[in-house]
Amino acid sequence: MTGEVDHVDRVVELPLAIRMRGVAKHYHLGQIGGRTLQHDLQSWWARRRGLEDPNQRIGTVAHIDGETLHALRDVSLDIYKGERVGIVGANGAGKSTLLKLLSRITAPTEGEIDIWGRVSSMLEVGTGFHREMTGRENVYLNGAILGMTRREITERMDQIVAFSEIGDFMDTPVKRYSSGMFVKLAFSVAAHLNSEIMIMDEVLAVGDAAFQRKCLDRMRQAAQDEGRTVLYVSHNMDTIRRLCDRCVVLDEGRVLFDGEVEEGIAAYLGRSLGDDSVDRDLTEVEHTRWSQGTGVRMTRVALADKATPSYTPGEGLRLRLWVVADSPRKDACVRVTLRSAADVGLGTAWSEPLDLGAGEHELLVTLPLELVACGAFYLSVGVFSDDGTGRRQTLDHVTRALRVEVTGPPAWSATALGYFALPGLDVRDVAEGRL
Amino acid sequence: MEHHTHISAEHRLLDLHLDELWRYRDLVWLLTKRSFVVTYKQTVLGPLWLLLSPLLTSIVYMVLFGNIAHLSTGGVPQLLFYLLGTALWSYFSTCVTANATTFVDNANLFGKVYFPRLAVPVSRMLGALIHLGIQMILVLGLIGYYTAAGAIRPTWELWPTIPLALLVMGGLGMGCGVVISSLTTRYRDLSVLVGFGVSLWMYLTPVVYPLESVTGPLRSLILANPVSAQMEYLRLALLGVGDVSAGWLAGSALVSCVILAIGVVVFTKVERTFMDTI
Numbered sequence: 001m002t003g004e005v006d007h008v009d010r011v012v013e014l015p016l017a018i019r020m021r022g023v024a025k026h027y028h029l030g031q032i033g034g035r036t037l038q039h040d041l042q043s044w045w046a047r048r049r050g051l052e053d054p055n056q057r058i059g060t061v062a063h064i065d066g067e068t069l070h071a072l073r074d075v076s077l078d079i080y081k082g083e084r085v086g087i088v089g090a091n092g093a094g095k096s097t098l099l100k101l102l103s104r105i106t107a108p109t110e111g112e113i114d115i116w117g118r119v120s121s122m123l124e125v126g127t128g129f130h131r132e133m134t135g136r137e138n139v140y141l142n143g144a145i146l147g148m149t150r151r152e153i154t155e156r157m158d159q160i161v162a163f164s165e166i167g168d169f170m171d172t173p174v175k176r177y178s179s180g181m182f183v184k185l186a187f188s189v190a191a192h193l194n195s196e197i198m199i200m201d202e203v204l205a206v207g208d209a210a211f212q213r214k215c216l217d218r219m220r221q222a223a224q225d226e227g228r229t230v231l232y233v234s235h236n237m238d239t240i241r242r243l244c245d246r247c248v249v250l251d252e253g254r255v256l257f258d259g260e261v262e263e264g265i266a267a268y269l270g271r272s273l274g275d276d277s278v279d280r281d282l283t284e285v286e287h288t289r290w291s292q293g294t295g296v297r298m299t300r301v302a303l304a305d306k307a308t309p310s311y312t313p314g315e316g317l318r319l320r321l322w323v324v325a326d327s328p329r330k331d332a333c334v335r336v337t338l339r340s341a342a343d344v345g346l347g348t349a350w351s352e353p354l355d356l357g358a359g360e361h362e363l364l365v366t367l368p369l370e371l372v373a374c375g376a377f378y379l380s381v382g383v384f385s386d387d388g389t390g391r392r393q394t395l396d397h398v399t400r401a402l403r404v405e406v407t408g409p410p411a412w413s414a415t416a417l418g419y420f421a422l423p424g425l426d427v428r429d430v431a432e433g434r435l
Numbered sequence: 436m437e438h439h440t441h442i443s444a445e446h447r448l449l450d451l452h453l454d455e456l457w458r459y460r461d462l463v464w465l466l467t468k469r470s471f472v473v474t475y476k477q478t479v480l481g482p483l484w485l486l487l488s489p490l491l492t493s494i495v496y497m498v499l500f501g502n503i504a505h506l507s508t509g510g511v512p513q514l515l516f517y518l519l520g521t522a523l524w525s526y527f528s529t530c531v532t533a534n535a536t537t538f539v540d541n542a543n544l545f546g547k548v549y550f551p552r553l554a555v556p557v558s559r560m561l562g563a564l565i566h567l568g569i570q571m572i573l574v575l576g577l578i579g580y581y582t583a584a585g586a587i588r589p590t591w592e593l594w595p596t597i598p599l600a601l602l603v604m605g606g607l608g609m610g611c612g613v614v615i616s617s618l619t620t621r622y623r624d625l626s627v628l629v630g631f632g633v634s635l636w637m638y639l640t641p642v643v644y645p646l647e648s649v650t651g652p653l654r655s656l657i658l659a660n661p662v663s664a665q666m667e668y669l670r671l672a673l674l675g676v677g678d679v680s681a682g683w684l685a686g687s688a689l690v691s692c693v694i695l696a697i698g699v700v701v702f703t704k705v706e707r708t709f710m711d712t713i
Contacts, residue, residue, distance in 0.1 A: 024444075027711055100710070101442070103548065103549050104440075104442060104549035105545070105546060105547070105548070105549055105710055106707065106708050106710045106711055107442065107444065107446065107707035107708050108442065108443075108444045109444055110444045111443075111444055112441070112442070112443050112444070113440075113441070113442040113443070114439065114440070114441050114442075115439070115440040115441075115442070116438070116439050117438055118438050119440070119549070121547075121548055121549065122548075123546075123547045123548065124547045124548075127544060127547045127548045128544055128548070130469060130473055132472070132473050132476045132477070133469065133472060133473070137469075137472070140465055141465045141466075141469055144459070144461050144462035144465045145462060145544070145548055145550055146548060146550075147458075147459070147550065148461075149458075149461045150461045150465075196438075
């Protein structure tokens with residue numbers, strides 16, 4: 001969308017790495033999965049008698065029409081050499097399908113793709129690793145699977161060993177490795193491929209934080225210094241922000257947004273929230289997965305006395321929260337977290353433990369907004385249990401339940417000045433007259 | 436030179452990417468090595484099993500077919516006759532059965548990374564060939580012994596063509612294997628049939644008996660089997676007994692090439708989208 005103008009300029013400067021034109025991928029439902037002759041005969045017999053096919057896949061995804069799932073629809077993208085493109089989207093938006101097409105794991109149903117340069121795809125780390133083989137043997141095998149020759153791997157072996165931090169264990173079978181070592185070695189191979197285009201699907205989600213950062217830096221360096229092109233899919237907006245310089249948002253198989261990273265992330269998060277509602281039915285949205293069977297659930301949340309989710313800084317935020325408790329409890333606390341439009345946590349407010357009887361409650365939650373200067377925020381709401389020692393456990397939680405906007409003073413910019421107006425500065429002249 | 440790949444929804448039948456397979460030749464070799472290493476790690480006898488299993492099979496055949504059923508071995512000492520037959524047949528049948536499950540066995544790998552899928556069948560065939568090579572050490576030892584003892588007279592002038600005959604045999608096996616593997620992506624039943632079918636196939640091939648001992652309608656069935664000609668030819672070259680004509684041999688080679696070609700074309704077509712159905 002907004003990337004258009006930007007890209008016209010880039011064509012002149014940069015050569016293309018990937019060109020997709022009208023690419024679509026359809027899956028026929030009910031024909032997915034391994035079948036036996038018996039199943040085919042069963043389906044045929046059911047159809048003859050006018051019954052439902054017993055082998056039909058069941059699903060209720062919006063972009064299913066009839067028996068076809070449109071995983072990708074009419075996607076056209078130009079990706080230039082040296083770009084680091086982040087691909088985001090909800091589950092089922094078509095991210096993985098896109099990567100599978102580009103890495104040639106499956107072929108498109110419609111359209112054409114041109115790729116200039118060798119592609120190495122890391123949809124998983126350690127593909128082809130065998131437990132019985134040593135680290136070194138696995139590096140050769142994995143490298144060859146990813147398209148390197150033995151000579152190229154030998155040339156890079158020292159770099160790979162150094163990066164992986166494995167050292168002395170290179171000649172030990174990988175079944176003796178810890179899972180951390182395994183991941184480090186596997187990623188090191190992938191990171192030292194000499195392919196021009198690297199495709200990654202959340203492979204960084206594994207490994208410890210320090211190693212993750214090292215990997216991201218390595219990827220960025222590969223793109224900046226060696227002119228490699230990186231395509232990266234993740235649900236972690238932080239890694240997208242750290243690695244990428246362009247963001248493509250997919251939604252139901254279409255390109256929803258293509259352009260700046262921050263705008264892309266905002267577009268994706270905005271999309272996942274839906275609209276500017278001031279009243280949200282929580283029975284239909286996704287709750288934190290630890291919240292099942294705790295006996296407390298939130299059913300609805302609304303901004304009190306508001307027609308639009310818009311506030312001025314002095315105004316207090318007032319929420320109405322409907323909570324159902326299966327049994328009485330005295331330890332339930334309400335928590336509200338403020339997140340930025342780009343999904344960075346900004347701050348959290350807790351209530352005192354409440355005395356909740358069994359049944360439905362309508363709680364009025366008030367949060368002063370004095371500090372908040374300006375910006376668009378997501379509110380995450382939750383109910384936690386507090387055992388009195390400060391340890392709190394989730395009873396129910398919904399991330400990004402509502403979106404609110406605080407319209408600050410005209411001169412205030414959230415990007416330059418931040419979201420909060422900190423307390424007034426104290427300045428004293430302590431050396432008057434000495435100069 | 437820059438590498439350019441074009442991916443299109445349209446698939447041309449003869450787009451086989453064989454040049455790409457060549458670029459990945461190191462992978463073929465590493466896959467072969469992997470299956471060899473992995474098979475014999477943490478076993479007591481290791482690769483010795485390669486010699487032991489045909490030897491034991493041959494001894495069973497000697498008792499069963501030689502001494503109980505009194506089948507002819509065309510004048511060749513029984514041990515050598517059965518050992519060669521077993522080694523060659525296990526080479527061929529491995530090419531079929533090991534490849535028949537290519538897609539199902541490697542679904543995990545194929546679903547995560549692209550490389551020319553044909554690398555797997557080719558490496559399996561290469562692995563079978565290496566196994567055969569090791570077993571042939573034993574066979575060649577026996578050939579040397581019996582030749583010196585005057586019990587057999589190998590047809591030495593045919594020896595340079597032995598690799599070609601082995602290649603035809605392996606190609607035929609791999610061709611059948613990849614056709615089956617392409618079909619098993621849709622119909623898993625076939626993998627059950629394969630083991631059963633291959634053992635039946637052995638009895639329609641002159642493995643435990645020489646072709647000359649068969650007459651009547653059964654003989655034409657054996658003649659129609661493309662493996663038979665190579666089997667008889669190899670026996671003629673190595674042991675000096677065999678019932679084979681140039682026309683029959685050429686026909687069998689042609690059929691083998693056609694089956695291999697069909698196999699590769701079907702395989703290449705299936706590999707494009709098999710991940711959607713598996």
